[in-house]
Each structure stands twice: as structure tokens, then as C-alpha cells.
Amino acid sequence: MDKDNFVTNILILGKTGAGKSTLVNYLYGREIAVARAGRPVTEKGLHRHEPFAYNGMDIVIWDSWGLEPDKAREWWESLKEELARQSGQPHIRDWIHTVIYCYDAKKSRLDSYESEHILKPLIDMGYRVIFALTKWGLCSDTEKEAAMRVLDESYPGFSAIPVESVSQKLRGGRTTAPEGREDIFRGICLNLRKSLMYHLRCRARDEMQEAVSRAERAALAYYDKHTGYIFTVYGEDLMNEIQKIARESYENNIREVYDRLRNNITLIDSMCVAVIRGYTGIDVSEKLKGLHVIMSSIKDTRIAAWTGDWGEYFGDTLATIFTAGIRFFTRKSSYREDLEKKLGEVSEKLTQDLRSFADTLDKEDIEVNEGIEEKLNAASIRN
Numbered sequence: 001m002d003k004d005n006f007v008t009n010i011l012i013l014g015k016t017g018a019g020k021s022t023l024v025n026y027l028y029g030r031e032i033a034v035a036r037a038g039r040p041v042t043e044k045g046l047h048r049h050e051p052f053a054y055n056g057m058d059i060v061i062w063d064s065w066g067l068e069p070d071k072a073r074e075w076w077e078s079l080k081e082e083l084a085r086q087s088g089q090p091h092i093r094d095w096i097h098t099v100i101y102c103y104d105a106k107k108s109r110l111d112s113y114e115s116e117h118i119l120k121p122l123i124d125m126g127y128r129v130i131f132a133l134t135k136w137g138l139c140s141d142t143e144k145e146a147a148m149r150v151l152d153e154s155y156p157g158f159s160a161i162p163v164e165s166v167s168q169k170l171r172g173g174r175t176t177a178p179e180g181r182e183d184i185f186r187g188i189c190l191n192l193r194k195s196l197m198y199h200l201r202c203r204a205r206d207e208m209q210e211a212v213s214r215a216e217r218a219a220l221a222y223y224d225k226h227t228g229y230i231f232t233v234y235g236e237d238l239m240n241e242i243q244k245i246a247r248e249s250y251e252n253n254i255r256e257v258y259d260r261l262r263n264n265i266t267l268i269d270s271m272c273v274a275v276i277r278g279y280t281g282i283d284v285s286e287k288l289k290g291l292h293v294i295m296s297s298i299k300d301t302r303i304a305a306w307t308g309d310w311g312e313y314f315g316d317t318l319a320t321i322f323t324a325g326i327r328f329f330t331r332k333s334s335y336r337e338d339l340e341k342k343l344g345e346v347s348e349k350l351t352q353d354l355r356s357f358a359d360t361l362d363k364e365d366i367e368v369n370e371g372i373e374e375k376l377n378a379a380s381i382r383n
Contacts, residue, residue, distance in 0.1 A: 006274045007051060007058045007093055008188065009086075012132075013079075014102030015067045015114065019134030019165060023102055024061055026165035026181060028052055046082045054185065055279045062096065072113045076121065083125065087199055092267055097195055098130060098188050105133040105162070108146035110154065119155070126198035128191040130159045132184065137164035137176030159187045189279050190373060193272040197365050200268065201358060204261045208354045211253035212347045218253075219246035219343055223336065246343065250350065272372070280376065287371040 010027075014020040028049070051058040067075050087095050099122060103110065110119070122129055131151055136144070144162070151160040163180030170176065222245045226238065269288040276284050 006271050006278070007060060008097045008192065008271075008275060009060050009062060009095065010098045010100060010188065011046070011062045011064075011096045012100045012102065013064055013067070013118070014134075015104070015111070018102040018104045019132075019163075020063060020102045022165040023100070023132055023134060023163060024049065024063055026163070026178060027059070027061065027184065046079070057185075057275055057278050059188075067114070067118065069111065069113055072117045076117050079118075080121070087203075092196060092200070092264060092271070095196070095199065096127075098191050099127045099195075100130045100132050100184065102134050103131050103147070103151070104135055105139050105147040106135050106143055108143050109150055115154065123155075126195065126202060128158070128195045128198070129155070130161060130184070130187045130191060131155070132161055132163045132180070134163050134165065136162040136179065137168075138170070159191065161187055185279055186376075189276050190376065192275055193268060193372065194369055196268045196271070197265075200261070200264050201361060201365075204257065205354070205358050207257045207260070208254065208358075209351060211257045212250070212350050212354070215246075215249035215253040216343045216347050218249040220336075220340060222246075222249075223339060227336075242339075246346075250346070254350070254354075276372070276376070282376060284372045284375055287375060288368060 012020055012024055029052075046062050046064050049061045049063070051060045053059075064079060065075070083096060089095060101119065101122075119129065133144075133147055133151075139147070148160060151158070161180050161183045163184065164176050164178055165180075166176070167178055168176050219242070223242055226241070269285075272288065273283070273285045276282055
């Protein structure tokens with residue numbers, strides 16, 4: 001494995017007998033996975049094959065035991081647990097980057113349990129599935145048209161790539177020729193950034209929401225520690241200190257998540273550039289907008305905090321937390337309820353701002369991906 005190559009993790013799934021193992025062998029260029037037609041040969045769980053180098057990428061293929069109707073629920077629960085474990089890894093290089101689903105083109109249909117219990121949950125989790133239409137060389141023209149139509153109607157916008165993994169002589173003297181390997185790798189390039197960015201944004205949404213909640217809890221904990229049990233004199237110094245602690249808690253917690261998001265977007269962009277350059281020789285770096293460039297184009301003042309003006313933003317946001325003039329004896333429980341309510345209002349406003357920020361990233365990222373695809377398609381036409 002070349003230390004300068006980017007490692008991309010590919011998960012190959014499919015029903016028993018759909019040609020999953022032969023596809024693994026075809027992509028590797030040698031026998032690496034056992035293939036026996038119609039028999040479930042892969043043991044339960046996900047299995048990692050050794051990496052192989054391909055045009056500047058080190059590709060790691062993961063596969064699973066064959067999917068069967070009577071074990072669909074058990075199969076999915078096992079897969080979901082493993083996907084959650086890997087997507088929870090702190091470094092992006094350890095995530096599953098692309099999912100390839102083997103669809104037996106000769107059958108010209110997807111079983112309902114495949115669609116409902118496997119593909120729909122995968123897509124809901126944000127995976128940009130590449131459909132490999134296996135056994136393509138064995139299909140009649142009618143079967144090919146039917147297979148394409150099924151995917152176009154059921155999963156519009158997803159890649160459907162005809163694949164023949166082996167050369168074999170058929171009755172009548174015709175011999176099938178392997179095809180689809182290059183198209184599969186091209187699909188990996190196109191899907192890489194889409195999948196990674198989707199999962200990153202989902203993770204960032206959760207982390208930002210937790211950051212807001214954590215900051216609210218920290219401010220209340222400080223209040224509880226520094227006030228009396230029943231009655232308390234609330235002086236200006238204590239009020240100012242509570243406001244200072246609240247502001248720092250929100251700012252520090254959210255800034256940490258924001259900085260991690262920014263760094264991960266930069267990392268994903270560098271991965272995308274490296275993979276596409278290695279596979280196609282095309283440089284798409286100018287199509288990738290850094291986070292600061294994206295944020296500088298945003299006109300929505302509701303998310304001013306995310307352009308770097310943290311101090312002013314948090315000062316304005318938190319200014320309404322504390323009730324003016326409370327510098328005399330009052331019940332701690334009554335004031336705490338008011339403080340908790342005000343902090344809840346601040347948290348809700350910040351949450352709304354975070355959603356607006358995430359929505360803006362979603363829209364901007366669509367344009368980035370469209371620009372990458374246009375450049376690759378233009379280069380393909382010229383060649």
C-alpha cells in the first residue's frame with residue numbers, strides 16, 4: 001500500500017447468488033473472494049479484504065454474508081450495527097465511503113424485502129448507493145431494458161452500472177466479455193464527496209445540538225454552585241459572572257464543533273481532489289469551495305456567528321437572559337426557573353441558527369458536486 005495514496009472503503013452488498021463475490025474478484029483483478037453460485041458463502045458480519053492500489057487510490061473492499069429473504073431482519077440489524085460503529089469513528093478515513101449493491105440484472109426486479117429492509121434504510125442513512133447490474137453479459141436486450149427501467153423508476157438519480165465480472169462461453173458459441181470495472185471506479189469518484197459530506201453534515205447537526213445543550217447545562221450548574229439554598233442576595237457582580245460563564249459556555253462549545261466541521265470539510269475536499277486526480281488525471285480543486293468562501297457568500301444575518309463574528313453575536317444573543325434589577329432577596333427556586341427559561345430561549349434561537357447554517361451548507365454543497373460532475377463529464381466527452 002502506497003503511503004501517499006488515499007484509502008477509500010467500499011462496501012459491497014447483495015442477495016445470495018447476485019454475483020457479489022465475483023464482483024469483488026473482478027474489481028481486485030484476481031481471485032480473492034470465494035464464489036459459488038446460489039450458495040451463502042460469506043460468514044455473518046462484515047469482512048475486510050486487503051487493500052489494493054488503483055490509480056492513486058488504495059481501495060479496501062468490505063463485503064457481507066449473502067442476503068436471504070428469511071434472514072433479512074437479522075442481516076440488516078447486523079449491518080446497521082457495523083455501519084453505526086464505523087461511521088462513529090473519529091477519523092473520516094475509517095468510514096464506509098461508498099456502498100455498491102449487486103442487482104442481478106437477469107431477474108429484472110428487486111424483491112420487496114431488498115427495497116424495504118435494505119435499500120431504503122441505507123439511503124435514509126445517507127449512503128449514495130451504486131447499483132452494479134451484475135450478469136449483464138448473460139442478459140437479453142429485453143432483460144437489460146427491464147432492469148434499467150426498474151432502477152430508474154425506483155431509484156432515480158442513483159448510479160446504475162452494467163457489470164459482467166467474468167468471461168464465459170454460452171450456448172450458441174457466444175462468449176461474454178468482462179465490463180464495468182472502469183465505470184465502477186468512476187462512480188466511486190463521483191459518489192465519494194456526496195456520501196462523506198452527507199454523513200459529516202448529519203454528524204455536525206447532532207454535535208451542534210449537543211453543544212447547545214451542554215452549554216445550557218454548564219451555565220445552570222454554575223448558578224447552582226454559587227447561589228444560596230433558599231434565599232439569596234443577587235448582586236451585580238454575581239449576575240455579571242453568571243452571564244460571562246453562560247456566554248463562554250455557549251461560545252466555546254459551539255466553536256469547537258464549528259472548527260471540527262471546518263477541518264473535516266477541508267479534509268474531505270483534499271480526499272476528493274486526490275481520488276479524482278489519481279483516477280482520472282483531472283484536477284477539480286477549483287470546483288471545491290472552502291468553508292470560509294462559502295460562509296463569505298451568505299447574506300443571512302441570522303447566522304452571523306458562523307462567519308467569525310462570535311463576540312458581537314453572543315453578546316447580543318445573551319443580553320436578554322437576565323431580568324434587570326434583581327438585586328434583592330428573592331427565592332432561589334423562582335429565579336432559577338426564570339434563568340432556565342431564558343437559557344432555553346437562547347438555546348432555541350441558537351438551534352434555529354444552526355439549522356439555517358446547515359441548510360445553507362446543503363445548498364452550497366449541491367452546487368459544488370454539480371460542478372465536479374460537469375467537469376468530469378466534459379473531460380469524458382473530449383476523450
